[in-house]
Amino acid sequence: MKIARETLQFILEVCKSSAPLEFAGMLSARGDIITEVVVVPGTESSDESAVMELFMLPNIHTVGSVHSHPSGNITPSGADLELFSKKGIVHIIAGAPFDSGSWKCYDKDGVQVKLEVVDYEFKEENDFESGE
Numbered sequence: 091m092k093i094a095r096e097t098l099q100f101i102l103e104v105c106k107s108s109a110p111l112e113f114a115g116m117l118s119a120r121g122d123i124i125t126e127v128v129v130v131p132g133t134e135s136s137d138e139s140a141v142m143e144l145f146m147l148p149n150i151h152t153v154g155s156v157h158s159h160p161s162g163n164i165t166p167s168g169a170d171l172e173l174f175s176k177k178g179i180v181h182i183i184a185g186a187p188f189d190s191g192s193w194k195c196y197d198k199d200g201v202q203v204k205l206e207v208v209d210y211e212f213k214e215e216n217d218f219e220s221g222e
């Protein structure tokens with residue numbers, strides 16, 4: 091799995107602007123490249139409740155999740171690990187100061203995995219929801 095550079099930059103920016111509140115979203119991919127963040131409305135400041143709402147979203151095809159830890163400790167919490175195991179295959183946690191070195195990616199077992207950042211050419215595509 092890989093992530094588009096612009097998508098990662100968006101994630102870091104929105105996490106930073108959300109701090110000290112937590113940002114949470116779902117990740118959607120084209121092929122094996124994560125290109126979209128589905129923003130979860132109603133994100134609470136509490137880490138656990140943000141993630142809970144994240145996983146209650148129905149019927150969105152996603153490959154994983156992203157959320158921020160404004161504290162800067164980007165180790166998954168117990169609640170994070172439980173939820174990672176339920177849905178998705180890649181889970182990003184971004185922490186303060188939200189720069190290119192302050193995020194990590196974990197698999198469904200909470201094991202840190204490498205997520206390659208790639209340049210991806212975004213095209214005009216209006217068929218995002220069709221065919222499902």
Ligand SMILES: [Zn+2]
Nearest residue numbers: 137166167170
């Ligand atoms: Zn968390």
